[in-house]
Amino acid sequence: MAQKITTIGFDADDTLWQNEQFFRMTQERFADLLADYTEPDHLAERLRAAERKNLSHYGYGVKGFVLSMIETAIEVTDQRVPAPVIAQLIDAGRDMLRHPIELLPHAQDAVEAMAESHRVILITKGDLLDQDRKLAQSGLGQLFHAVEIVSEKTAPVYARIFDDLGEGAGRALMAGNSMKSDVIPPIEAGGWGVFVPHGLTWELEHADHPDHDRFHELPDLSGLAALVDEIEHG
CATH class of the missing domain: 1.10.150.240 (Putative phosphatase; domain 2)
Known part of the structure; x- marks a missing residue:
């Protein structure tokens, strides 16, 4: 559907x-x-x-x-x-x-493509000053409609962000490399979670793949625009 x-x-x-x-x-x-x-x-x-x-x-x-x-x-x-x-x-x-920022392949293209047709939000954990520094050096800052630096990524946190800055979790999708933080909680909040694995992921961010129709996995961000189009148009 x-x-x-x-x-x-x-x-x-x-x-x-x-x-x-x-x-x-x-x-x-x-x-x-x-x-x-x-x-x-x-x-x-x-x-x-x-x-x-x-x-x-x-x-x-x-x-x-x-x-x-x-x-x-x-x-x-x-x-x-x-x-x-x-x-x-x-x-x-x-x-x-x-350390200088090293963008991952397809990252800039994916954010640019999504920003043309959707509200895009950066949602990240970590130290405020360091995350601000990395975003500034990345050259991507102007593409985001909003930036949220949070202490934890939980279902209630995603629900609040997508309510405040979007049209609710039911119309939101989150993409990230952490199953525990970027995928499962937004699904629990009612949105989509897209797992984009990275070769190195902190052990404390590991979790099992969810069995849910709003879970998707991509090898990299180059396929994100096509996935969003598929979800929206079938």
Whole structure:
């Protein structure tokens, strides 16, 4: 059954531009710095536990990641981590916050195409200053009708955004690389969720594919316009 979509939501990190690869690179640097104290696999497990625990305190993004690395370093060294190591972890975080934006293939074309016929909204999690920086550097900012930087992506959050900035979740579609944050919650809110997988996705964002007629998957954003047309016109 054909249905009109009036609002398109886009995730930012690892949907429009590279992000997770810089976290992975920094985590490898972290493992090198702590190599004398613990094995990489154990360190990664401890860091993941710290990140999960700290989400409610620090939120998403580089700053919370760096604080979790420092906390993990203190724990695995029994509070003997050298000050220069802490300094290097802080420097690594600064490097991440300075890294130039790398748009993913088809990202700009997809946003431009959708902006011609629909209201497009950027909906992302993370640190406000860092997300603002990345959006400004991306060159895509002028294409969005609105930008929402939220602490969590839940069904009520999507419902509010699509009510306030669109015509409700029933006429909205969200595209992103995180099944947990970009796909399942907008479907639960009553909209469409389009999974656009990225080669690297943070483990805490993994979730099972939903069995729902408003779930779709695309290999990349080049097929988004055709998918929206198919939904709208059958």
